Amino acid sequence: MDDGRTQSPFGEVTFWLDRANGLVLGYEYTKADFWREQGTAGDDYTGNGASIRYLHRFGPHVTTSLGYAYTDRDFDGTTTEDYKVHQGNFGYEQSFSQNLSLSLGFGYFIQDNDISDNERGYAYNLSVRRQIKQYTTVTVGGSGGWSEAYLEAERRGFTKYWSANATIEHQIAAPLSCSVGGSYRKDKDDTGRRWKTIRGDVELNYSFLRYFIAALGYRYSKRNDDVDSADYTDNRVMLRLTASKLMRW
Template identity: 20%
Template sequence: MRIKPFGTLLGSLVLVHVGAAAQAGSWDFTPRVSVSQTYTDNVNLVPRSEDKESDSVSQLNTGFSLQRSGGRTDLSLGYNLQSLAYWEDDGRNTVYHQFAGTSTTTLIRETLFLDASASYGQQLRDSRDGFAGDNISTTDRSDVARYSVSPYWRQGFGSFATGELRYAWDKVDYQSGGITSNNSENQRIQATLNSGPRFTTVGWTLSYSWDESTYDDGTDVTLESLEALVRLNLSPQFSVYAAGGDERNRYNRAAEAADPDDTFWRAGFTWLPGPRTSLDAFYGERFFDDTYGLTFSHRFRHATWQVNYSESITSLARANAANGGGNLPDDTDTYISKRLTISASGQRSKLSWGGAASREERLYQTEGRGDEDISSVSANLGWRVAPRTQATLSSQWQRSDYDRDSRKDDLWNVGLGLSRTLGANTSAAIEYRYQERDSNQDDFDYQENRVTATLSRTF
């Protein structure tokens, strides 16, 4: 396995440096180790038409977490060394490195700050291969490093206004051959100026955004916008607003795609009927069509519900840098995203639960790529069976429809687990998981049953 950890090492050095620079605050260092044994009846996730290979996999995870709070810096990072040994075919044996860290540092009190982050892990090269929950299945994946640095300045102008200016630099670096040309470097400048307490009935906001993604294959994407918003506060609970501006975008696009340089506008309202409920909705027009937005949340006594709908234009590089993957990394492209998400979670007595549903339509701007529709539903349930014993049930479903190859897939994943605390620093768990992919194309269906037993300890 080849590892090129320079970027991640650089990011982690930034994290540790800014943490060590502060004089006050406390450090919390926690080493950890876990041993797992997994049996799978389809280690390669081969189609139903082929003979499945079963295997037993021994897994050793050793690592640590480091946290710091207080003073000028808040820091959180963790490292894990994952070793996998396959009993039936030791040629599959491998080692993975996994790292994630974030920090926020106050450089000048109440004025200048610095955010930094770095991560190193594994990602499926094709998100249609399955739910990327672990590295047991020998499907095609790549090591990927992500790191970012973002200084920002906040300034108050008396009762007139408050402002923020932020610069962000980040990089996505795939380590495997074949997709390294899609490594990307991203830069973003964001500036906002909001009306201060002097403005009570009428408020306003000025905002500017410039976002550039540059790929190693020579292509680039630039998204730029300037917006002015005016808000009329009709009551402490209800306000209406209108906004307009101009956007200038540059990216590869098909001849029939809409011109991405245009003016835009939107109008909407914000309603806060009580301390537990909020609603914001708007309608407007952008270069690609009429556009809508919705954000709703309500908190019950034992549960919280949220609904969000958004329409935006983004690049695959920006999406991967922001959310850690989930897109196909073998393309440099730009798409218009129309996404609806509904989520709920709650807890009462010994029972905790959560669920989410989403649907996203991706309208790609290059010729021949086609569009994508991705729908998903997930749910989890936790039950405290005894003071030191927890039972869990989880499920996921995803349907994807890709125009570029007329492929439609359904992915299923169901897990049932039981965990128990054996001591102050020791726990044990056992889990059964079933996953399946159904496809309208031959040789893409598979099924897998898996059982995993784990013993964990922190020091």
């Protein structure tokens, strides 16, 4: 099994040209390194991701978007094929009230491989958010499209997937909140191999000094693979510190 490290600095800027029209520009650079004590590790790679989205507001409650995203992967060795991914997307968001909102998107992607045949498929997402009490919010949704799995116990590479998820968030006090969530996901790689993943999460968040959030979380994952020896159960505890500040100009 490879040890690995991925570094991905990114940035995103939103420009509103007027009250109804805006642009979102994004860029991400990825550098991934792999090693192991015995044997040969998987190929290191670098990658770029760039995106542009046009936003249009139909009044205060409806926003649509039309976008394009580009991703590439350049592997150092010869065992993994370089590729590029082109994806177009349409998005729709609507706020029906202060307590109910909807977000959905639909797109199409092409994986342009250097040698082998290209892969194509649809990408989609749906999310419904409902505030059921003053301090409790429920979100249900699903998504599908393409993904990458290079840092798992087994290197899977480029995969297609679909998933469904649900989350409950509760504000315990002004600086303290908690969330409980679960998801079900199915993946398929380029050889036709399939696997299913069930996941559950619990997280406690504490806000302090205006710009900081400390989070303590637990995650349970269980994978059921076509290959029985690849099944596993994973228990993970995470401590995360986040700093953010909204800048307007």
